[in-house]
Amino acid sequence: MPNIKTKGIVVARRxxxxxxxxxxxxxxxxxxxxxxxxxxxxxxxxxxxxxxxANLAKFHFYKGKTFYTIIDAxxxxxxxxxKNDLKNASLIYHFLELxxxxxxxxxxxxxxxxxxxxxxxxxxxxxxxxxxxxxxxQFVSELGFxxxxxxxxxxxxxxxxxxxxxxxxxxxxLCSDCSVADKSSFGVSDNCIKLIxxxxxxxxxxxxxxxxxxxxxxxxxxxxxxxxxxxxxxxxLVGQDFVKKVKRLSDx
Ligand SMILES: [Zn+2]
Numbered sequence: 001m002p003n004i005k006t007k008g009i010v011v012a013r014r015x016x017x018x019x020x021x022x023x024x025x026x027x028x029x030x031x032x033x034x035x036x037x038x039x040x041x042x043x044x045x046x047x048x049x050x051x052x053x054a055n056l057a058k059f060h061f062y063k064g065k066t067f068y069t070i071i072d073a074x075x076x077x078x079x080x081x082x083k084n085d086l087k088n089a090s091l092i093y094h095f096l097e098l099x100x101x102x103x104x105x106x107x108x109x110x111x112x113x114x115x116x117x118x119x120x121x122x123x124x125x126x127x128x129x130x131x132x133x134x135x136x137x138q139f140v141s142e143l144g145f146x147x148x149x150x151x152x153x154x155x156x157x158x159x160x161x162x163x164x165x166x167x168x169x170x171x172x173x174l175c176s177d178c179s180v181a182d183k184s185s186f187g188v189s190d191n192c193i194k195l196i197x198x199x200x201x202x203x204x205x206x207x208x209x210x211x212x213x214x215x216x217x218x219x220x221x222x223x224x225x226x227x228x229x230x231x232x233x234x235x236x237l238v239g240q241d242f243v244k245k246v247k248r249l250s251d252x
Contacts, residue, residue: 004061004068006030007076009116010053011096019044023051023070025059026099026116031107035061035068050075054083054092056117079120088123090246094239095119095135101233102143112142118204129218130210132243136225137199145232148172149197154181161190166224168231192220 008027016022019039026032037047050057050073060072082088095116103109119135140146151158152175153167165179166172166188173193179185195217199210226240 002063003071004030004063005058006061007056007058008033009096009099009113010051010055010057011100013051013053021051022067024100025068026103026113027059028110028113029108031109032099032103032105033061033068034105035059035070037070047073049078052078054079054096054120077117077121082120082123085124087128087246087250090239090243091123091128091132092120094132094237094243095139097237097239098136098139098229101235101237102139109142112139115139115142115204122204122207126207127211128247129222130207130213133218133221133225134199134202134204134207134210136229137196140225140229140232141200145171145228146200147196147228149193149200152178154178159193164188164190164193166228168228171228188224189217189220191217192224195221196224 006027006029008025010023011026011032012024014022016036021037021044023035023037024032025035037044037051047070051070055075056077056079058074058076059070061068062071079092083092099112099116103112115135115138119131123131147166149172151173153170153172154174155178157175159173159175163176164187165174165176165182165185167174167179167182167185169182169184173188174182174185195213202210230237230240
C-alpha cells in the first residue's frame with residue numbers, strides 16, 4: 001500500500017534540493033517519518049501553509065523506498081494564537097527537538113503525538129515552566145525513562161525524607177547510603193521529589209493546580225529534568241538554551 005493517509009505534526013523542515021523540501025513529520029500511524037515536498041513550485045506553494053513547523057495536519061503520502069512523498073496536506077490546527085508569542089515558540093521548538101532527537105524513524109508512539117498536540121495547545125493558558133516540566137516528564141515516561149522517585153534505584157528501600165540524591169546514570173533517586181555508587185549524583189529536595197511524583201500522574205486538564213508552586217521549586221525540578229534529558233540524549237539540547245535565552249529576554 002504505497003498510498004497512505006494519516007495525521008501528524010510537522011517537527012522539522014529543511015531544503016533538500018533547489019526545488020524539494022524535506023519535512024520530518026511525527027505521524028499517528030507510522031511514527032516519525034521523513035517526507036519530501038517535491039519540486040514544482042506550484043505544488044509547494046499550495047502545500048506550504050499546511051507544512052509550517054508544529055502544524056497538526058492530515059497527510060496523504062506516497063511511500064517510496066527511502067522517503068515518503070507528500071501528495072497532499074490539510075492543516076487541522078496551526079496553533080496560530082500560541083505560536084505568535086516568542087516564549088511559546090521557543091518551548092514548541094524545544095518540544096519538537098525532543099521528538100526529533102529521541103524518536104527513531106518509523107517507531108509508533110500515538111500517545112506522544114496526542115501529548116505533544118495537547119502541550120502546544122495549552123501554552124497560551126499555562127505557566128511556561130510548568131508546561132515545560134509536564135511535557136518533558138510525560139515524554140520521557142512514555143519512552144520508558146520515567147525517573148524512579150519512590151524508592152532508591154539501587155537498594156530499593158522506600159525513600160526516607162531528608163537526604164536523597166538524583167542520579168542521571170541510575171535514572172532516579174538514590175538514598176544517602178547508595179549515593180556513593182554514583183559520584184555525579186546530587187542532592188534533591190523532598191518537595192522536588194514530591195512535585196515530580198505528582199506531575200508524573202497529573203493530566204493536562206488538572207495542570208492548573210500547579211500554578212502556585214514556588215519558583216525555586218519549579219527551577220530545581222526544571223534543572224534536574226534538563227540534565228536528565230541531556231544525559232539521555234547524550235548531547236546538548238539547542239532548544240533548552242533557546243527557551244532560557246527567550247525567558248531571560250522577556251523577564252528583563
Ligand atoms: Zn539505597
